[in-house]
Amino acid sequence: MDGQGIIDSNSAVEAAKAFAAEVIAPNATAWELNRALPREFFAQAGARGLCGLLVPTEKGGAGLGVLAIAHVMEALASADMAAAFALVVHNNLASNIAINGSAALQDANLPGMVDGSRIGAFLLTEPQSGSDAAGIKMAARQDGQDWVLNGEKAWVTNGVVADVLSVYAQTNPDAGARGIACFLVDRDTPGVEPGPAYQMLGGHAMGVNGITFADARLPAGAHFIPAGKGFRAALAGIDTARAVLAAMNCGMLRAGLEVAIEAAGGRHAFGKALTDFQGIQWTLAEVATELEAARQLAFNAARLLDGGEDGSLAAAHAKKFATRTAFARLSDCMQVMGAWGVTHDYPLARHLACAKLAQYMDGTSEIQNVVIARKLLG
Ligand SMILES: Cc1cc2nc3c(=O)[nH]c(=O)nc-3n(C[C@H](O)[C@H](O)[C@H](O)COP(=O)(O)OP(=O)(O)OC[C@H]3O[C@@H](n4cnc5c(N)ncnc54)[C@H](O)[C@@H]3O)c2cc1C
Structure with missing residues (x-):
């Protein structure tokens, strides 16, 4: 399909379902066991219009809203959340460049990002600072027209595959968050040293690593978002990211429930199908109820954000509840399948690992509670 073919949310969701069935589902276990997502994945996604989902149509993208992208990512994550999240990060950066980038940065990056030949990454977290993102230490020093970066990014x-890195760095430690600027860095810049992929409990299609910057010299044009606006820009899409991540966890849980129903229905013990035992039926019913609640929270947050309302509280509730529910209830789905559920013959092990990872991504569950408590207590 031509990448320009996606012009409305229904066709985007259909494209995502087809991509999930034809490309992600058949390969996701191999990606996990090989611990890598091939670069071609992004070009394949780009060819289906899935790499510029939030980029305006006049700039070559699909121009989708939050609800639409939540449905797209729910469909993709039902096959593999790790691959879907790799696309989310890439799509978010493309959108950020379309909004905040100079004409030169847009020309240099957007066409390749939308067709998936130029892969993007978002570098805020550092080894010593995650939740407290304003505490980053990556130093940006101006030297004539150039900027020089020194420091280390984590997670x-x-x-491991990105071509363009959006690097948040401190230009003036005395200014705190107001000193943080953002730079668009070409991966081939001398002094940029990507480390090997982290070895995690799962989710290896996300290609997560650490990247060191040792006197990495950037031209003036790489100055993407200036100090004073950088930190706000880093957090600008966080509510959307949380709503979308909640939807992704719903996608995984729905897939896990379907697999568990099919597997348990085909397996017999004590003379009847496992699904004939009331205990198994009630476990599956509990999963279905909590999945329904998580979906309502996720899509409610997305609708509020699309309507221009303050969606922070709704997104925090949705992200915390959906990731917690997916982690607990995927484990229940695995349990009703017997020991076979833990093998890579089924997708549940991949999904369970990703549900755990999701409890840290885009703000931990505890940080969602910080947001919620702030609203409760004023
Ligand atoms: C798979 C994966 C992919 C990621 N991808 C990216 C990426 O692309 N770019 C990027 O920049 N980052 C990324 N991250 C990093 C992620 O944003 C951080 O892991 C997250 O912000 C938490 O930071 P931390 O891990 O350093 O934990 P810390 O901030 O050190 O927190 C440690 C513990 O303390 C708790 N805690 C912290 N503050 C409070 C508080 N105020 N009240 C109560 N409890 C608190 C936390 O909830 C947590 O349980 C990724 C993480 C994962 C797991």
């Missing part, structure tokens, strides 16, 4: 999704 970079797509870090």
Whole structure:
């Protein structure tokens, strides 16, 4: 399909379902066991219009809203959340460049990002600072027209394959968050040293690593978002990211429930199908109820954000509840399948690992509670 073919949310969701069935589902276990997502994945996604989902149509993208992208990512994550999240990060950066990038940065990056030949990554977190993101230490020093970066980034999704790195750095430690600027860095810049992929409990299609910057010299044009606006820009899409991640966890749980129903229905013990036992039926019913609640929270948050309302509280509830529910209830789905559920013959092990990872991504569950408590207590 031509990438320009996606012009409305229904066709985007259909494209995502087809991509999930034809490309992600058949390969996701191999990606996990090989611990890598091939670069071609992004070009394949780009060819289906899935790499510029939030980029305006006049700039070559699909121009989708939050609800639409939540449905798209729910469909993709039902096959593999790790691959879907790799695309989310890439799509978010493309959108950020379309909004905040100079004409030169847009020309240099957007066409390749939308067709999936140029892969993006978002570098905020550092080894010593995650939740307290304003505490980053990556130093940006101006030298004539150039900027020079020194420091270390951690937990970079797509870090092992990315071509363009959006690096948040401190230009003036005395200014705190107001000193943080953002730079668009070409991966081939001398002094940029990507580390090997982290070995995690799962989710290896996210290609997460650490990246060191040792006197990495950037031209003036790489100055993407200036100090004073950088930190706000880093957090600007966080509510959307949380709503979308909640939807992704719903996608995984729905897939896990379907697999469990089919597997338990085909397996017999004590003379009847496992699904004939009331205990198994009630476990599955509990999963279905909590999945329904998580979906309502996720899509409610997305609708509020699309309507321009303050969606922070709704997104925090949705993200915390959906990731917690997916982690607990995927485990229940695995349990009703017997020991076979833990093998890579089924997708549940991949999904369970990703549900755990999701409890840290885009703000931990505890940080969602910080947001919720702030609203409760004023
Ligand atoms: C798979 C994966 C992919 C990621 N991808 C990216 C990426 O692409 N780019 C990027 O920049 N980052 C990325 N991250 C990093 C992620 O944003 C951080 O892991 C997250 O912000 C938490 O930071 P931390 O891990 O350093 O934990 P810390 O901030 O050190 O927190 C440690 C513990 O303390 C708790 N805690 C912290 N503050 C409070 C508080 N105020 N009240 C109560 N409890 C608190 C936390 O909830 C947590 O349980 C990724 C993480 C994962 C797991």
